Amino acid sequence: MMSLFRWKYRYCKARMVAFVNGDLSLRARRRIAHYIDECSKCDDLYTQERRMAQELQDRLHRTKAPDVMQVTRMWSAIQAEMTPVSADKSRSVPYYYQRTRYAVAMMVMVLTMAVTIILGNSSASLAAETTLPEPVNRYTLATTTSPDDNVLVAAATAEPGSTDAVTLSGLNLTLEATPRPVLAPDEN
């Protein structure tokens, strides 16, 4: 019997606020009303909750409404914020658009700087390539006269440090000298 009352009290407790505010179904309302009639704890709970709801309603409804001055002041401020919508096109842009605009401007600036830096680096490297000193190849020319007077044998040997050392080293140039014309005895 005790547990039944306890169960009923719990049932009431869970739904009492809704009961007081008239938010329950007809069936649940009848059930709780029946429990309130037969259980003193449920009745106390109902009294407390009803008083509480009334008190809250009364006191919250007493909150001061704005006076005429406040209403007028707020309306003037609202109008001041609303008027630029039609009068001044530049002010009609919402704040988040302005923020977006600033963000885009910043991004463009950063991108421009980044591109400038990258291009600057690449042109610098290009310039560096163009200003590289021309490769210097030095050769030591050794000439030897063959036993035959008509033939001059020259050998060009690349000096150390020359860029084309591999290709040119050991190159032997053979020059054919034009035979000196033999003068006739009568011409002397």
Place this chain on the structure above:
Amino acid sequence: MSQQNNLHEDENILDMIARGVRGDQSGYSDLYRTYVNGMYRLCCNLLFNEQDAEDVTQEAFVYAFKNLHRYDSRRAAFKTWLYTIAVSRCRNMYRRKRPQLLNLANMFHANLTAPMAERPESVMAERAAQDALVKALGNLSPQLREAVVLRYGHGLTYREIAEVMECPQKTAESRVRLAHGRLRGVLSIHGQGLLQELLSI
């Protein structure tokens, strides 16, 4: 009969909105006049500060008027839509600073009508009860406070509260119930009981 009245009222509101969307200033001013008291009181109850309430009310109206074309009457009542904006702005405000409880007490007292004004005890009792409510509301979490204020201060249904607070209806119900539980202890000490006792002297 009351349904017909509501329908007529809804038509009036929709007409004001339509005028506002067309850019007619009279539409805006009519909407403002209709809802300014409720909006201001809601902000006062949530923020506990007159100046903040004024700022937030103004800000909420400006936002609502600028976005009037977005309002869909099939989804929610205009009042609910406005309250959603106001509650959202209030949340921003009390995230920025803690509410000042003393100002609310003054705000309540300014409009206080004591039942027996010639007896100072009754005035004192009324003030004590009012202060207790202010403190109790201030100690509630913002969500519970919003639920209580919307339910008892503005008579919204649980469905409307759920729309304004952007939560399921059951959550709105349980928030009101929880707030009841928290407030019960405080108000039973300073509330009706004390008032009755002092009035009977």
